[in-house]
Amino acid sequence: MKRYSALSLVRNALGSNKQWDRAWRSPEPKRKYDVVIVGGGGHGLATAYYLAKEHGVRNIAVLEKGWIGGGNTGRNTTIVRSNYLWTESSLLYEKSLQLWEDLSQELNYNVMFSQRGVYNLGHSLQDMRDIERRVSANRLNGIDAVVVDTAQIKQAIPLINTSATARYPILGASYQARGGVARHDAVAWGFARAADDYGVDIIEQCEVTGLNRDNGRIKGVETTRGRIEADKVGVVVAGNASVLATMAGLRFPVESHPLQAFVSEPMKPVLDTVVMSNAVHGYISQSDKGELVIGAGIDAYNGYGQRGSFHTIEHAMAAIIELFPMFSRVRMLRMWGGIVDVCPDACPIVSKTPVAGLYFNCGWGTGGFKATPGSGWAFAHTIAEDRPHELNAAFDLERFTTGALIDEHGAAGVAH
Amino acid sequence: MFLIRCPWCGERAETEFSYGGEGEISRPLDPDALNDAEWADYLFLRSNPRGAHKELWNHSQGCRRWFGVNRDTVSYKIDSTYPLHASEEDGQ
Numbered sequence: 001m002k003r004y005s006a007l008s009l010v011r012n013a014l015g016s017n018k019q020w021d022r023a024w025r026s027p028e029p030k031r032k033y034d035v036v037i038v039g040g041g042g043h044g045l046a047t048a049y050y051l052a053k054e055h056g057v058r059n060i061a062v063l064e065k066g067w068i069g070g071g072n073t074g075r076n077t078t079i080v081r082s083n084y085l086w087t088e089s090s091l092l093y094e095k096s097l098q099l100w101e102d103l104s105q106e107l108n109y110n111v112m113f114s115q116r117g118v119y120n121l122g123h124s125l126q127d128m129r130d131i132e133r134r135v136s137a138n139r140l141n142g143i144d145a146v147v148v149d150t151a152q153i154k155q156a157i158p159l160i161n162t163s164a165t166a167r168y169p170i171l172g173a174s175y176q177a178r179g180g181v182a183r184h185d186a187v188a189w190g191f192a193r194a195a196d197d198y199g200v201d202i203i204e205q206c207e208v209t210g211l212n213r214d215n216g217r218i219k220g221v222e223t224t225r226g227r228i229e230a231d232k233v234g235v236v237v238a239g240n241a242s243v244l245a246t247m248a249g250l251r252f253p254v255e256s257h258p259l260q261a262f263v264s265e266p267m268k269p270v271l272d273t274v275v276m277s278n279a280v281h282g283y284i285s286q287s288d289k290g291e292l293v294i295g296a297g298i299d300a301y302n303g304y305g306q307r308g309s310f311h312t313i314e315h316a317m318a319a320i321i322e323l324f325p326m327f328s329r330v331r332m333l334r335m336w337g338g339i340v341d342v343c344p345d346a347c348p349i350v351s352k353t354p355v356a357g358l359y360f361n362c363g364w365g366t367g368g369f370k371a372t373p374g375s376g377w378a379f380a381h382t383i384a385e386d387r388p389h390e391l392n393a394a395f396d397l398e399r400f401t402t403g404a405l406i407d408e409h410g411a412a413g414v415a416h
Numbered sequence: 417m418f419l420i421r422c423p424w425c426g427e428r429a430e431t432e433f434s435y436g437g438e439g440e441i442s443r444p445l446d447p448d449a450l451n452d453a454e455w456a457d458y459l460f461l462r463s464n465p466r467g468a469h470k471e472l473w474n475h476s477q478g479c480r481r482w483f484g485v486n487r488d489t490v491s492y493k494i495d496s497t498y499p500l501h502a503s504e505e506d507g508q
């Protein structure tokens with residue numbers, strides 16, 4: 001791989017930018033791999049990268065039915081933070097946040113990780129009690145977190161409506177300074193390029209249609225480009241997790257829902273941080289291009305259609321205008337949806353399965369972008385060692401039978 | 417936005433309804449006889465199909481009654497809605 005640098009920019013500019021290498025190859029699938037990863041989203045590509053880098057596995061393929069990053073990875077509002085309530089989740093997300101902090105250097109690819117801080121607003125006495133509790137839990141786990149009051153919020157975000165007569169007055173917030181946003185496509189492309197450099201075959205337009213098993217052991221996959229044998233198969237397909245689980249004769253505690261987002265026309269910088277509110281149900285940041293990036297809540301019904309109902313968008317927009325009345329005059333440009341895989345406890349599954357050599361990584365639901373590097377890192381360990389790392393041990397499939405759920409729903413709310 | 421036909425009130429906007437998840441899941445008749453795996457199946461495991469789905473909706477802003485819906489989870493097309501118990505049918 002030719003490293004990107006200031007010098008390579010100049011050199012290629014002089015060559016009219018015609019000599020850049022392809023960022024990753026487009027190989028034909030081989031007959032057999034040591035590890036096949038199903039799903040070329042950020043999590044799948046990160047898994048392949050860390051399998052190669054940390055565990056020395058070389059013969060790996062990532063099979064993607066569309067194009068890499070075309071699923072939720074390329075459709076999300078890119079909020080990154082680690083201020084979750086419970087120790088199990090906060091440590092996993094914090095591992096991820098630490099990986100984010102060096103990711104551009106590590107991958108030699110600018111993922112535009114911008115630690116512009118994240119505010120989670122509180123609008124009631126109970127919200128503020130929950131925030132105090134979560135911030136205290138974060139600090140005990142060594143995660144940066146503070147409680148800020150209304151005046152501090154107004155000072156940092158002059159446009160926000162802090163009037164005491166608002167329908168949902170802002171009483172305070174938790175603030176994580178190390179949180180922020182990143183460029184979603186670049187995360188997929190950066191991991192793909194770095195994994196390709198280790199010899200990982202990234203195979204697009206290759207849909208997995210069957211999981212071949214023999215005597216309780218995985219043998220490989222059927223795909224639209226033929227049969228591929230594999231010693232181990234890691235499935236990381238987000239909203240399609242149940243579809244793949246069914247192929248292996250398994251039933252999963254996951255339901256797929258549409259989740260929508262939208263962006264405004266580009267504007268001059270007006271918002272230099274991330275603002276989220278569970279109570280009014282909206283979250284907003286401004287991209288480097290100048291668009292306001294706004295996310296909605298999930299549509300309640302099961303859906304695989306990558307689109308949701310309009311009233312869900314209306315509800316999110318109403319929430320944003322409640323917080324920022326000035327944005328009522330901003331025009332929205334585009335809206336879209338992804339399919340998110342939601343577990344009953346709003347926590348992921350990064351786990352072995354009853355089929356030997358078959359592993360699943362799913363259930364990240366509405367909030368897995370922030371976990372991309374950490375999830376790949378932990379899943380790579382789980383596949384390579386055939387047992388979970390201590391960071392993801394609690395996120396096994398068994399917890400739905402033992403009852404050891406990790407109830408982030410009430411704590412982190414529906415936030416992303 | 418869906419247009420949903422309540423078996424009693426007729427076609428109404430989706431915003432009048434609440435979603436109740438996968439249908440045709442019966443509460444265990446003899447709860448004490450269930451082992452942990454069977455409880456997990458009842459409480460948490462779902463078929464979540466890509467395609468035809470039997471599900472529950474409640475006309476929460478209307479007659480407040482529950483009913484069944486056959487809907488496709490990819491096209492979102494609603495094929496039919498129906499009362500859950502035969503005894504309810506004459507109430508139409």
Ligand SMILES: Cc1cc2nc3c(=O)[nH]c(=O)nc-3n(C[C@H](O)[C@H](O)[C@H](O)COP(=O)(O)OP(=O)(O)OC[C@H]3O[C@@H](n4cnc5c(N)ncnc54)[C@H](O)[C@@H]3O)c2cc1C
Nearest residue numbers: 039041042043065071072073076077079208338368369370
């Ligand atoms: C609108 C929206 C906003 C969000 N906002 C945030 C946020 O602000 N912060 C945050 O942390 N998270 C957010 N999320 C969640 C986040 O996007 C996801 O949790 C995360 O990106 C999941 O990554 P992934 O790689 O597992 O899935 P994906 O990127 O969806 O990748 C899965 C891939 O598997 C492929 N695939 C599926 N079936 C098959 C098959 N049979 N064979 C081969 N390939 C297959 C798909 O094509 C897809 O590319 C948001 C999601 C949405 C939709």
Ligand SMILES: [Zn+2]
Nearest residue numbers: 422425475479
């Ligand atoms: Zn009705």
